[in-house]
Amino acid sequence: MSDHRPPAAAGLFYPKSPDQLSSEIDRCLRSGPVRDLRGKLIALLVPHAGVAYSGAVAGEAFRHVGHEWDRVVLLGPAHRVRVEGAALWARGSFETPLGRVPIDDALADELLSASPLFQDQRDAHREEHSLEVELPFLQKTAGSCKILPILLNNENPDISRQIGQALGQELIGKKVLMIISSDLSHYPDRETARRVDRTSLAALKRLDADFLYRTSQMILKRGEPNLFCTFCGEAALLAGLEAAKVLGADHMELLRYANAADSPEGDPDRVVGYAAAAFVRTGRKDHEEIAPLDHAAEEELLQTARMSISDAFERKSVARAPLSRHPELNLPDAVFVTVWLGENLQGCMGTLEPREALLEAVRRLARESAFEDPRTEPLSRGDFPAIRIEISILSPARRIPNADAIEPGRHGVILRHGLRRGLFL
DSSP states (O other): OOSEEOOSSBTTTBOSSHHHHHHHHHHHHTSSOOOOOSSEEEEEEEOOSOHHHHHHHHHHHHTTOOSOOSEEEEEEEOSSSOOSSEEEOOSSEEEETTEEEEBOHHHHHHHHHHOTTEEEOGGGTTTOOTTGGGHHHHHHHSTTOEEEEEEEOOSOHHHHHHHHHHHHHHHTTSOEEEEEEOOOOBSOOHHHHHHHHHHHHHHHTTOOHHHHHHHHHHHHHTOOTTOOBSOTTHHHHHHHHHHHHHTTOOEEEEEEEEEGGGSTTOBTTBOBEEEEEEEEEOOOSOOOSSOOOOHHHHHHHHHHHHHHHHHHHTTOOOOOOOOOSSGGGGSBOEEEEEEEETTEEEEEEEOSSOOSBHHHHHHHHHHHHHHTOTTSOOOOGGGGGGEEEEEEEEOOOOOOSSGGGOOTTTOOEEEEETTEEEEEO
């Protein structure tokens, strides 16, 4: 079996002519400025559709690639062949119309020895486009560095995270850049794609693979018309995110978002989403786990809570909320809703762990606080105009060494002793 892999996507996903391909990639790389990423670049998220559709978005990411890398690890989805763990092309070279790119066989050997999850599985690569379409961009921006192509498609998120942990450990101390190849939503209408994709990217910004997977599953269970996935390279993204965190990534910078309907050839009723993002190590310790909501999002939450209580008087059921145009409201978050009647507590209900989308949780908990808190009588219709509503969104709970670590006015507190538990918001 040959160690050399010839192009499989040339003439399909990108131009076959070297001159035309070179010109097209140059055009994509010139479409915007290089940003100050405010940290050490660890990994890039890039799309892998045809250059005509996603090339400008990919170029936004690849403009930040320099010649300082000894090797580039490419992670992407296997669309054609089932992969149980991580499929490597461990020897030889990949080719595009712009020339050959050598494989980092030494790094491949290290990974194959580190974990049985890594396999030299070339059949998964032979007809796969998800990594090949990134190579012309690398050939233009990364100089003569070696590559290691890795494909994944296992649906078990734990396996993806294990692969990412093992990969990250092997990359410590090396001058390596990771390229994570994944498109976003397939194939809803343009507006649904925008709301789904913005939500997925807001979840990704938290750099938590568990949270990202939970968000994706929650979105898919909604049954949005023609939505088949949130990230087509989800396994690769989960693995890449874990590896990036091992290497110190602590911030995600969204560089550009678009979908297929933004190109002249695109169909607005059936689109694919594309994003370019950078994962960087800033060394900062003060990143907010949950970004503050803007005023419009706060107003939507409060109006949703009030409307839910009002609807209860009309015996209307708690229907599922549509996806908000504010992506933060579509994420699963722990939240408490408190209803006040004058200075008196009418009810306070909530959850300490994320169970549903924030907007849906507020809709449900507002009604429970008004009518089902066992400490008070149910709210009367006559008192409804006088109520005041507070909504408290909880960040993930963390154990602290002592009470001195509590910042009054910023931190809530969960107290546990045996089977007893108390909460101070």
